[in-house]
Amino acid sequence: MPTTYTTAILITGGTSGLGWHTALNLAHTSPPTTLLILASRSAPAAPLPSPHTKYLALDLSSAAGVQAFVKTWSTCSYPSISALILNAGLQFLGPPSFSPDGYENTFAINHLGNAHLYYRLLAGGFLAPTARIILVGSQTHSPAAKTGLPDAYYATAEALAHPGPEKKEVAQTGNGRQRYGTSKLCNLLWAYALKRRLGKAPEGQRKSVLVFNPGLMPGTGLARAAPAWQVWIWKRVLPRLVPLLRVVVSKDVHTQEESGRNLAGLVGKVVGEGEGLYFENNGVGLETSKDSLVEAKQEDLWTWTVKAVAKDEGEREVFERGW
Numbered sequence: 001m002p003t004t005y006t007t008a009i010l011i012t013g014g015t016s017g018l019g020w021h022t023a024l025n026l027a028h029t030s031p032p033t034t035l036l037i038l039a040s041r042s043a044p045a046a047p048l049p050s051p052h053t054k055y056l057a058l059d060l061s062s063a064a065g066v067q068a069f070v071k072t073w074s075t076c077s078y079p080s081i082s083a084l085i086l087n088a089g090l091q092f093l094g095p096p097s098f099s100p101d102g103y104e105n106t107f108a109i110n111h112l113g114n115a116h117l118y119y120r121l122l123a124g125g126f127l128a129p130t131a132r133i134i135l136v137g138s139q140t141h142s143p144a145a146k147t148g149l150p151d152a153y154y155a156t157a158e159a160l161a162h163p164g165p166e167k168k169e170v171a172q173t174g175n176g177r178q179r180y181g182t183s184k185l186c187n188l189l190w191a192y193a194l195k196r197r198l199g200k201a202p203e204g205q206r207k208s209v210l211v212f213n214p215g216l217m218p219g220t221g222l223a224r225a226a227p228a229w230q231v232w233i234w235k236r237v238l239p240r241l242v243p244l245l246r247v248v249v250s251k252d253v254h255t256q257e258e259s260g261r262n263l264a265g266l267v268g269k270v271v272g273e274g275e276g277l278y279f280e281n282n283g284v285g286l287e288t289s290k291d292s293l294v295e296a297k298q299e300d301l302w303t304w305t306v307k308a309v310a311k312d313e314g315e316r317e318v319f320e321r322g323w
């Protein structure tokens with residue numbers, strides 16, 4: 001007899017790295033009435049982890065890709081989404097490259113595509129009234145964390161979407177890693193703006209938003225744009241050295257399995273009033289950078305994003321409200 005699903009969990013980028021390990025965990029811990037959907041551009045390389053897991057194609061790099069996904073979703077008679085895990089993200093090295101809609105790629109995928117998906121699922125009524133939204137952030141958003149990446153820098157959303165030519169001294173290697181850290185700062189800025197709006201929703205219709213810091217997880221597909229020898233070290237060598245790296249580099253180094261388990265744990269985490277929205281692997285709240293707390297930046301990003309993806313005044317109103 002086919003299963004009657006009562007709820008769904010959707011993970012962007014659920015087919016590889018952190019998203020895949022989160023999916024493995026959720027597939028084993030969720031009841032059979034929960035439908036787990038993994039969404040990315042390419043299907044997973046391994047068999048799906050349970051009969052209650054499905055793959056749906058999603059390309060977050062363009063507005064058309066997000067719209068096509070939500071259109072497919074609307075024809076699938078899936079139950080409401082109780083947890084939306086906005087995990088998909090990439091690094092682009094070298095000089096800026098641009099999405100089909102003309103936005104810088106890191107910003108377009110890591111921030112804009114994931115945010116756009118939230119707005120469209122919300123407007124379509126596909127999110128449960130008390131859905132949990134989880135973004136995957138990173139300590140690279142914070143200069144104080146000294147991760148070794150260039151400091152994240154947010155002036156305006158417009159400047160990130162359409163960066164000008166790079167200064168001569170960085171033109172060779174590009175500012176790709178800085179753009180990556182800044183995109184993770186955008187995840188936090190947008191999450192704060194969303195949280196402010198969700199707080200205005202009536203009791204019983206209050207969704208919640210959290211951001212997860214998975215730490216450094218060698219072996220995932222994140223380094224795919226790096227030179228081949230670096231990818232080899234990242235994929236083949238560093239994952240074996242995690243316990244050592246934790247001692248000599250930073251305690252914020254984790255296996256994909258650990259971070260996947262801990263991200264899955266945030267789906268049902270009860271969060272107290274004063275706990276904030278940013279959590280690390282051990283479930284403890286973390287401070288976010290000074291920049292992430294600047295309300296003017298949060299609102300600049302929110303307003304720009306809504307304007308970029310809303311097709312008309314009706315959509316703009318729903319997206320702007322955020323709940």
Ligand SMILES: NC(=O)c1ccc[n+]([C@@H]2O[C@H](COP(=O)([O-])OP(=O)(O)OC[C@H]3O[C@@H](n4cnc5c(N)ncnc54)[C@H](OP(=O)(O)O)[C@@H]3O)[C@@H](O)[C@H]2O)c1
Pocket residue numbers: 012013014015016017018019039040041042043058059060061087088089090109136137138139214215216217218220221222223
């Ligand atoms: N690895 C780390 O050390 C680390 C540290 C901190 C934070 N993070 C964050 O963790 C998250 C997951 O990254 P990961 O390290 O697990 O890397 P990963 O293995 O490369 O996973 C990224 C996922 O995103 C999907 N994706 C990429 N572009 C997409 C697009 N345009 N549309 C839809 N899906 C897309 C990929 O699938 P397709 O390419 O098939 O689309 C893949 O499933 C990211 O947000 C990353 O910023 C990673």
